[in-house]
Amino acid sequence: MLTQVPFRTQSAETPRLPLVTPNPSCGGWDLTTYDACEFRCAYCITGVQGASTPRLPRDDVRTRLLEELRAVPRDARISLGALCDAYPTPEREHRVTRTALEVLVDHDRPFSIVTKSTLVMDDLDLLASYRSASVTVSLCSVDEARLRSVDPRAPTAAARLDVVRRLGAAGVKVAVSAAPWIPGVTDAEALIEHIGRDVPVWFAPLNVLAPQVFGSAYGRRFSQRDVNEAYVQAARRIGKRANVRWLRPVPLADPLASGALAASPVV
Numbered sequence: 001m002l003t004q005v006p007f008r009t010q011s012a013e014t015p016r017l018p019l020v021t022p023n024p025s026c027g028g029w030d031l032t033t034y035d036a037c038e039f040r041c042a043y044c045i046t047g048v049q050g051a052s053t054p055r056l057p058r059d060d061v062r063t064r065l066l067e068e069l070r071a072v073p074r075d076a077r078i079s080l081g082a083l084c085d086a087y088p089t090p091e092r093e094h095r096v097t098r099t100a101l102e103v104l105v106d107h108d109r110p111f112s113i114v115t116k117s118t119l120v121m122d123d124l125d126l127l128a129s130y131r132s133a134s135v136t137v138s139l140c141s142v143d144e145a146r147l148r149s150v151d152p153r154a155p156t157a158a159a160r161l162d163v164v165r166r167l168g169a170a171g172v173k174v175a176v177s178a179a180p181w182i183p184g185v186t187d188a189e190a191l192i193e194h195i196g197r198d199v200p201v202w203f204a205p206l207n208v209l210a211p212q213v214f215g216s217a218y219g220r221r222f223s224q225r226d227v228n229e230a231y232v233q234a235a236r237r238i239g240k241r242a243n244v245r246w247l248r249p250v251p252l253a254d255p256l257a258s259g260a261l262a263a264s265p266v267v
Contacts, residue, residue, distance in 0.1 A: 017035070018068060019031055019033065019055060019056070019061070019064055019065050019100070020065070020072060020078065023082065028076060028079055029072050029076055029079070030080075031065075031079065031080045031100060031104075031111070032055060032086075033054065033061070033086050033097045033100055034055060034084050034085070034086065034088055034091075035048070035050075035052075035053045035054075035084070036048050036051055036052055036084060037049055037085045037088065038050070038052040038085075038153055039085055039088070039151060039152075039153045040153055041152075041154065042150045042151075042152075042216075042218040043180050043182065043206055043207075043213060043218065043219075044213070045207055045212050045213055046083050046084065046212065047211075047212040048084045052084075052085075052088030052089065053090070054090065054094045054096045056096065057096075058094055058096050061096050061099045062099055062102075065099075065100055065103045066107075069109065072109075074109075077110050077111065077112060078104065078109060078111040079111070079112050079113075080100065080101075080111060080112070080114070081114040085114075085116060085117060086100075087117030087118075087120050088117065091117075091119050091122075092119060097123070098122070098126075101123055101126050101133075105130050105133075110132040110133075111132070111133055112134045112135070112136065113127075113133070113135045114136045114138060114177065115135070115136075115137065116137070116138045116139070116151065116155060116160060117154070118159050118160070120163060121163060121166060121167075124167070124170055124172070127170070127172045128170040128171055128172055133173070134174070134175070135167055135174050136174070136176065137163055137164050137167075137174065137175075137176050137177070138160075138176075138179070139157060139161070139176055139177070139191070140178050140179070140180055140181065140185060140186050141157065141182075141185050141186050141191065142161070142187070142190050142194045143157070143185070143190070144156055144157055144158070146184070149185070150182065157194075168199060174199060175200040175202070176199060176202075177202060177204075178191055178201055178203045178204075179202070179203065180205060180206035180207060181205050181206065181234070182206045183206070183230045183231075186234075188234050188235075188238055192241065192244060197242060197243060198243070199243065200244075200245070201243065201244055202244075202245040202246070203231075203245070203246045204246075204247040205227050205231040206227050207250050208224040208227060209250055224252060227249075228249035228250060228252070231246075231249055232249060
């Protein structure tokens with residue numbers, strides 16, 4: 001039996017949390033349906049770890065989202081899960097992400113989903129029938145023990161790879177985000193082999209300088225310079241591959257600006 005997850009009430013002292021916010025780093029918009037992420041990844045750069053609580057009850061999501069979409073250009077791409085995974089365990093019960101997707105589909109809004117969760121498959125009917133949707137599955141390693149050390153509460157690598165295969169087979173535009181690439185955790189060659197040639201995969205190095213990582217016990221294990229150097233070596237060793245993209249290393253000069261990686265590839 002599922003445990004009832006309470007909603008956070010918004011009093012006069014509590015700011016009204018929006019569902020949709022602009023994302024200047026990528027020129028798009030983020031749609032956030034949960035206030036925190038239960039997966040609690042060691043390398044999290046958004047600082048939203050915690051019990052996943054719906055931002056709004058399901059009945060209110062449609063009304064609020066329609067209201068907020070008025071400020072979003074019609075051709076702007078909307079990303080779900082960029083700040084906080086949109087498919088935590090409570091989604092089985094609350095279906096707030098499902099409701100948001102229904103609104104986007106009904107109003108012909110292009111969107112993408114970033115997730116580690118297998119629950120995205122519950123919305124396959126919407127995704128497979130809508131050509132302006134895409135899904136990126138986040139996976140930094142296919143070594144289950146190493147993956148568990150950094151993604152302790154997220155689904156296994158095998159489960160996520162199965163989601164990639166099933167989405168692709170259903171005709172959904174699917175890709176894999178190997179971000180972050182982590183020394184001693186990410187075997188890029190093995191990851192590429194498991195994903196296959198037909199699915200795009202992109203790599204980005206562990207961002208030790210992100211404020212949420214910089215002050216953490218996990219972040220203090222690494223030097224950003226060392227991470228960058230090892231990352232570039234891995235990229236050059238593997239070389240150019242079809243559907244494989246390596247983003248540039250994290251800038252060392254400005255820690256506060258290092259959350260956004262340059263889009264140009266390393267190789």
